[in-house]
Amino acid sequence: MLQAKARKYNKNCHKLAAVICRQFLTIYRNACAYDERLYNLKSLRNNMKPNSIRTLSLHGKLGIPVNSSNNPIYGKNDLFAIIIIFKTMLPKKSFDTFFMALKKLTDELAVRLCTIPFQSIEREMGFPPNWADISKV
8 A cells, every 4th residue: 555655646746747847848938939038038937936847866967056955056947957858858869969959059159259258148048067968967
């Protein structure tokens, strides 16, 4: 009986995580659909509290620092969280294709951008300094 309850609990947790993930992706999809600024968009609920994805082992594998609440400071309710979701949901080949296109675009922007350091833009997007390592984990 205890095992059945544990399975039901885990199933409910996965369903809740999927709902939160879907809500999170919807915010970014809508921003794209309505030509909103995307690079520094933060996912917020109606009450203006962060609509964050759960902390995943991927956050730890990337060595993302945590805040005083033990939450990673990157990849929770920002554009990098989308990349984390893609990494966990897409087949490897699809993610690799997406990642290579993204890396090419960010490299081009880093070369062309001369008004502010590109690292400032990466921080606004929620990208940790080692964000490209996500392709290796």
